[in-house]
Amino acid sequence: MSATTIASIAAITLALMPSILYATFGEIVGQRAGVVNLGIEGVMLIGAACGFAAAVVTGNSYLGLLAGAGAGVAFNMVMAAMVISRHTNQLASGFAIYFLGGGVSMLIGAQYIGSDVNGLGQFSLPGFSWLPSPWGEVFQQDLLVWLMIPVAIGIWWLLFRTRWGLRLRSVGEDKDFSYAAGLHTARIQYQALAIAGALYGLAGADLTLSYTKTWQDGLTAGRGFIAIAIVIFALWSPLRAIAGALLFSLAVAVGLQLQAQGSPISPFLLDMLPYVVTIAVVLLWGRPKAFASPAGLREVFSGTSK
């Protein structure tokens, strides 16, 4: 394999990572607070559609990112209201959110089919700009790529080094105990799901504003579910999640590169790679480490209503 090929796989891998990684971060925050959201895919689609619409209307992709994150928060609050305040089944509610997001995003996106955006600007950080071609181009990336590691560290710090994070994790481990200890468990879960919603929205907006730069129905293609699989692989740690997202994106990038080089393998078989890799990786490394998962995940808690 030539240096150009490797560099191009590396560049595509990096560019693909944010859409999966921010969704994984969001799910880690939510699950650490005891809420499984299977509706990530729906929230991502809403973020993708609203972000794209805002970018087309305003002509500014950064405003699109903000709109995507905002729409993600708003939409994830529907999930939050159902599971936190109304105590509905988390898995079923997640799927309702997934269907709703899929449908609403189609209605929003229908008006923007055929529109395109300039997309987020790509730039290199000073430390990388002296690299020779083709390696210099690998680090020509957009804002969301550059923010991946800072955001990972930020979320790790929030969860494991702040008082708020300690409370959030205690709610995820044992809500009754946290409630008895005087924590406002519902408020903490709402806060966690708001942050998660913003991250899902960013992940979705990244797809339309940086990757496809057009709208198509269902363009997340299962990334929300892959993000949940990566959460398990990452043992609910935002830093390990980077490795999971890297692996998934590498599988996609290798498939794309082989297709570009005119490989005789069917492109559809190459498209299977990320799903197969995700299952294989979780089977190999994500197996019975149940102790790592928040103990109170999916538990219904009635708090003050009794």
Next chain:
Amino acid sequence: MSTIAATLRSNPLHDWLDDHPRAATAGRWLSWAAVGVLAYSVLILIYGKSPLHAFQEIWANTLTTSYGLQDVLVRMTPLLFCAMAVAIPARIGQVNVGGEGQVYAGGLLASGMAITFTSWPAWLLLPAMALAGIAGGGAWAGLAGWMKARGWLSEVFSTVLMTYIAILAVSALVYGPWRDPTSSNYPQTPQFVPAARLPHVGSTRIDVTIFIAFGAVFAFDWFLRRTRYGLEIRAIGGNPFAAQTNGVPVSRYIVLAMAAGGGLAGLAGMAQASALQLHLNTGLSPGFGYLGFLISWLAGHNPRLIVPMTFLLAVLASSGDILQITQGLPSAIVNVLSAILMMIVLLGRMQRKAA
């Protein structure tokens, strides 16, 4: 404290409903239906159309004409299979999200039989295709169940991820080795020989698998209520740890229930290819697996409620096409409405329990 609060909050209507559970159930269903109709009206209004006019069109084109009724029944067959694919594993606490993938896996194997053994007579080929469909869907879901039973990977994720793999496998085949060389534009297998086509009921577009679909629903209901295996399934559904302690082989039930559900979804895939499309292509299922998931949850995985819920969702799916043709409304409205229905039912159920 809480009893005082409860007394203060007590309400003559609630007291009356507590004494009349049947009236309460009927009232709950009526209020859900009312909210559903209201939500549909609001969605249609958003697009600047008249809901009354739209409902008239739906009524006139679904239940009151022979063609419309056929359209609803044709949709019901795969939806019943896909709802059962979710309901059977759900009775022992397994969440099968991959009905769509199991439809494709079943359709793939059945179509493989149809285009390979073209010289077989119908009495041999059709049962073989049906078995291949069941085997394909069953293996696809059974594999997910097996990984779950071994404690390796939750079926919630594996079934979703395997759905993408199954659809891509169908694409790879119909764009590649199975592609009909005479069909220049559309990637699909050669048309099935007459012996590989399922017979229809009379001169309608409804194929004979509708009887199998209804049969499967009633058989499952009987099985749950009247056999020791049904009792064991209900025991696992109630408390898997207690069931395991009492000697119920929980792992085996997980694999078998997933495989049984997936097999039915696979049969739906076989019927779609063999009775309606007459070849395999990438549009084998327009989301039957996902609608089946909604139906099963709406029905609380209860086979007796699955039939009316399937009917409702089939009318709804049919109405999406009607509104698209007669009113120019986007068909995604129906997806939104089905999701809202599911949320209403989830919220309603929880409200009862909390009260």
